Amino acid sequence: METTERYSGPAPSDHLLKYDHPTVVTKRSAASSSKKGEKKDGPRNSIIESEDYNIVLSVPPRPEKKPPKNLNILDIRSADDILDYILPPRLWTEKGQQYVQKVSRIPATRMDVLNLQERLDNRLEHLSARETGICPVRRELYTQAFDELIRQATLECAERGLMLLRVRDEIRMSIAAYQTLFESSMAYGMRKVLLSEQGKNECTAKITDYNSRNVSLQRQADEWKEKFDTLEKRNEEVRALDSQRKLEELEAVIRTNDQLAAVLNNIIIQRSLVLNTGSATDDLAAMEEVRTDQKKKDETADDPHTDKGKRSP
Secondary structure, three states: OOOHHHHHOOOOOOOOEEEOOOOOEOOOOHHHHHHHHHHHOOOOOOOOOOOOOOOOOOOOOOOOOOOOOOOOOOOOHHHHHHHHHOOOEEEEEEOOEEEEEEEOOOOOOOOHHHHHHHHHHHHHHHHHOOOOOOOOHHHHHHHHHHHHHHHHHHOHHHHHHHHHHHHHHHHHHHHHHHHHHEEEEEEHHHHHHHHHHHHHHHHHHHHHHHHHHHHHHHHHHHHHHHHHHHHHHHHHHHHHHHHHHHHHHHHHHHHHHHHHHHHHHHHHHHHHHHHHOOOOHHHHHHHHHHHHHHHHHHHOOOOHHHHHHOOOO
């Protein structure tokens, strides 16, 4: 965020951090600037600009101090250097000219702090920042307000500004760690959601398969039940017919037995009469009478029962 703000053009008018007016950076050749700098003002008289540095400094000459051996090591003992180190200037190019805009060096008063508080409240209300929860707008505005407080504290005490810089960097590092943790948790949650969706689809497919198999088995069970009922009815009919046939056969056997018993009794009676009377003619007449009675009984018997009696074993 700091690098993008540094090269994104001049600070807007409603920015909570106070900036000076932009100035034009003049470009010089490396050879001429180094020679003139060594002869007249020393190596610290030129404007330092390099991607290896986080600041752009313009420092008056210090004849009482020796230049550092390593040009990459800068002396930032003054309040202005510390302020440029904490809050780097903004750089941009417009119409072939390179501009630089530093933070304001004007010390803050009590009214400036009250004005900062009022501007912060107005910006929060104007941008509809949320009062609770995660809100990038509120975070950006409070970051600008904290940078303004660091600027004001650095102008009064450079060491206090460096301490506030440590606090700011620690807060940013903690927020970055929380953001990384949140992103990893979101990725983990998305993976779990995808796995759960996949498992849900598999379970849905299994449920559909089991339902179809259940319907097929239920249909098969209904068919077997229908066949069982049909066979049961047929067996009941066969058992009923068999029972009726056996009853009819039993009745025919009993009737035949009764008839044979009657004939046997008649024979016994005829013999007893023959033995008692001793006349053969009387015996023959008695036997003829018995035969006549038997014929009458056979004629009066029903024809179906007679047929069943003949079919009986």
